[in-house]
Amino acid sequence: MSELRLMKGNEVIAEAAIRCGCDAYFGYPITPQSEVMETLMELRPWETTGMVALQAESEVASINMVYGAASTGKRAMTSSSSPGISLMAEGLSYLAGAELPCLVVNVSRGGPGLGTIQPSQADYFMATKGGGHGDFHLIVLAPSSVQEMHDFVFLAFDLAFKYRNPAMILADGVIGQMMEKVKLLDPRPRRTREEVLRDTGSWAATGKSNRPRNIITSVELDPAKHEKFNQKLQVKYAEMREKEVRYEELLCDDAEYLIAAYGISARIGQKAVELLRAEGVKVGLFRPITLYPFPTVQVAARAKQLKGILCVELSAGQMIEDVRLSVGSSLPVAHFGRNGGVIHSPNEVVEAMRQVFEF
Amino acid sequence: MVAEIIKPENIAYAKSKVLTDAPMHYCPGCSHGTVHKILAEVIEDLGIQDKTIGITPVGCAVLLYSYLDIDWVEAAHGRAPAVATGIKRANPDMHVLAYQGDGDLAAIGTGEIIHACNRGENITVIFINNGIYGMTGGQMAPTTLVGMKTATTPQGRQVDINGYPFKVSEIMAQLPGTSYVTRQAVHTPGAVRQAKKALKKAVEKAYAGKGTSFVEFVATCSSGWKLSPTEANRWMTENMLPFYPLGDLKDN
Numbered sequence: 001m002s003e004l005r006l007m008k009g010n011e012v013i014a015e016a017a018i019r020c021g022c023d024a025y026f027g028y029p030i031t032p033q034s035e036v037m038e039t040l041m042e043l044r045p046w047e048t049t050g051m052v053a054l055q056a057e058s059e060v061a062s063i064n065m066v067y068g069a070a071s072t073g074k075r076a077m078t079s080s081s082s083p084g085i086s087l088m089a090e091g092l093s094y095l096a097g098a099e100l101p102c103l104v105v106n107v108s109r110g111g112p113g114l115g116t117i118q119p120s121q122a123d124y125f126m127a128t129k130g131g132g133h134g135d136f137h138l139i140v141l142a143p144s145s146v147q148e149m150h151d152f153v154f155l156a157f158d159l160a161f162k163y164r165n166p167a168m169i170l171a172d173g174v175i176g177q178m179m180e181k182v183k184l185l186d187p188r189p190r191r192t193r194e195e196v197l198r199d200t201g202s203w204a205a206t207g208k209s210n211r212p213r214n215i216i217t218s219v220e221l222d223p224a225k226h227e228k229f230n231q232k233l234q235v236k237y238a239e240m241r242e243k244e245v246r247y248e249e250l251l252c253d254d255a256e257y258l259i260a261a262y263g264i265s266a267r268i269g270q271k272a273v274e275l276l277r278a279e280g281v282k283v284g285l286f287r288p289i290t291l292y293p294f295p296t297v298q299v300a301a302r303a304k305q306l307k308g309i310l311c312v313e314l315s316a317g318q319m320i321e322d323v324r325l326s327v328g329s330s331l332p333v334a335h336f337g338r339n340g341g342v343i344h345s346p347n348e349v350v351e352a353m354r355q356v357f358e359f
Numbered sequence: 360m361v362a363e364i365i366k367p368e369n370i371a372y373a374k375s376k377v378l379t380d381a382p383m384h385y386c387p388g389c390s391h392g393t394v395h396k397i398l399a400e401v402i403e404d405l406g407i408q409d410k411t412i413g414i415t416p417v418g419c420a421v422l423l424y425s426y427l428d429i430d431w432v433e434a435a436h437g438r439a440p441a442v443a444t445g446i447k448r449a450n451p452d453m454h455v456l457a458y459q460g461d462g463d464l465a466a467i468g469t470g471e472i473i474h475a476c477n478r479g480e481n482i483t484v485i486f487i488n489n490g491i492y493g494m495t496g497g498q499m500a501p502t503t504l505v506g507m508k509t510a511t512t513p514q515g516r517q518v519d520i521n522g523y524p525f526k527v528s529e530i531m532a533q534l535p536g537t538s539y540v541t542r543q544a545v546h547t548p549g550a551v552r553q554a555k556k557a558l559k560k561a562v563e564k565a566y567a568g569k570g571t572s573f574v575e576f577v578a579t580c581s582s583g584w585k586l587s588p589t590e591a592n593r594w595m596t597e598n599m600l601p602f603y604p605l606g607d608l609k610d611n
Binding site for chain 2: 068
């Protein structure tokens with residue numbers, strides 16, 4: 001029986017972590033996501049499921065504790081906000097390079113630098129294009145509701161283990177702080193040692209017995225071998241792009257215009273679509289759910305019927321680059337977004353649509 | 360006659376089964392190989408090969424996972440104590456062992472080692488202190504002695520510019536989370552025997568959940584010091600050991 005509750009986005013991350021059989025959480029306080037760790041410490045999962053929750057001395061230590069636990073085949077996670085994720089960039093690169101599954105939640109805030117504690121979507125580049133040195137990608141999921149904060153914890157762990165790759169939930173300060181109704185899934189037990197050995201024994205450092213030793217590493221001094229390894233990673237990313245794209249379309253069948261937005265901007269965009277539809281403008285909403293892999297093919301297919309796309313982001317325009325790469329120069333693609341912690345209203349989005357597309 | 364000599368009961372010494380056959384890449388006279396050897400022997404003696412997960416550092420010992428036949432996790436520079444914490448907390452039944460040099464542990468990883476020791480993580484930390492960055496070509500380490508010439512202190516370390524050599528074990532011994540802190544060396548047969556005993560005790564205590572075991576090895580780096588192996592041992596005895604004296608600093 002699933003359970004219905006009114007919860008904050010950050011709180012539900014903690015609840016979902018316990019329910020999905022997470023083995024370990026390591027984190028460091030930072031606004032606007034500190035409730036994740038606070039909720040875990042309140043719930044004391046080590047007394048029930050045996051899940052570890054530990055406050056680390058820094059985000060650098062947190063991500064490396066995740067690296068350690070993930071090396072042993074365990075479901076490990078951390079959460080932070082933008083400046084903290086910058087500090088984790090090294091660790092994320094090592095996790096990707098060692099092909100380790102884990103979950104990192106970024107409840108993002110305005111930057112650059114110390115910036116603001118108010119919501120932002122200016123970490124899109126960091127999440128989807130970079131976030132560390134080398135040719136690698138995270139699996140990036142963008143929730144636009146408290147329900148999806150819950151659901152994506154389960155999904156992120158499943159995808160991370162399927163591909164042996166770190167996954168990120170890229171949320172924003174609004175989704176983290178707002179309260180909504182959420183349907184909690186039934187708890188699934190943590191995997192037993194036997195199950196961990198069955199699922200990850202071929203690679204995880206679980207203690208060498210009756211098999212060659214397992215070594216978790218990303219170092220390879222032979223360039224030819226290292227190129228081969230990099231090519232293997234690229235094959236994995238290609239498979240993700242083929243199989244794991246997730247997106248949502250709203251009122252797109254007859255649309256002449258599209259608002260493309262993810263996370264909280266998609267919620268605001270949804271209201272803007274309602275307002276514009278009431279005026280008779282044929283506009284739909286395209287919401288990427290996986291930011292990596294980006295729904296390139298799907299945006300391009302929809303673009304064929306359109307006169308223009310407005311990308312709405314709480315940034316100076318980051319996702320717009322993926323939209324433009326998807327549709328090329330076949331139609332106008334414009335950006336609208338407030339940033340630095342300011343949130344656009346549906347009316348501002350409507351006004352931006354009018355100005356850009358002159359209707 | 361030969362058959363008589365190689366009878367099992369006559370074997371006084373054999374290569375540890377925990378050591379692999381891979382030829383070690385270390386320079387002649389380097390202490391790493393000897394520390395690896397006694398570490399392998401301790402793991403074998405205690406029968407914990409299948410229970411041990413090791414963490415290798417960034418530095419000369421980065422390829423340590425080639426030499427000991429246990430499961431290994433390669434950490435980012437300085438992060439081994441955090442990685443060890445993650446492994447141990449998620450796998451409390453395992454023996455977790457972090458191996459680090461002085462650049463890794465005492466410079467870039469200072470935060471991680473202090474907090475892991477202060478939390479009293481039940482892990483064994485092996486700290487190789489040769490007063491220099493070996494792998495990157497002999498630059499100054501936090502533990503470089505005053506006046507010591509390195510690639511980045513060609514006139515010798517000067518305290519007004521570079522500050523003072525860092526006595527890490529003394530700091531770790533102050534932290535309530537450590538249960539055993541000792542400083543050892545492997546420059547003579549006697550020192551090797553002594554060091555092995557200390558290492559065994561360290562592993563036993565950490566595995567038994569007594570807190571963090573911290574074992575420093577004052578070590579040679581003949582390449583970095585630009586000395587022959589014999590000269591390096593002598594230089595270490597005359598210069599390093601007076602500043603970094605051997606023995607237990609804490610044994611709770």
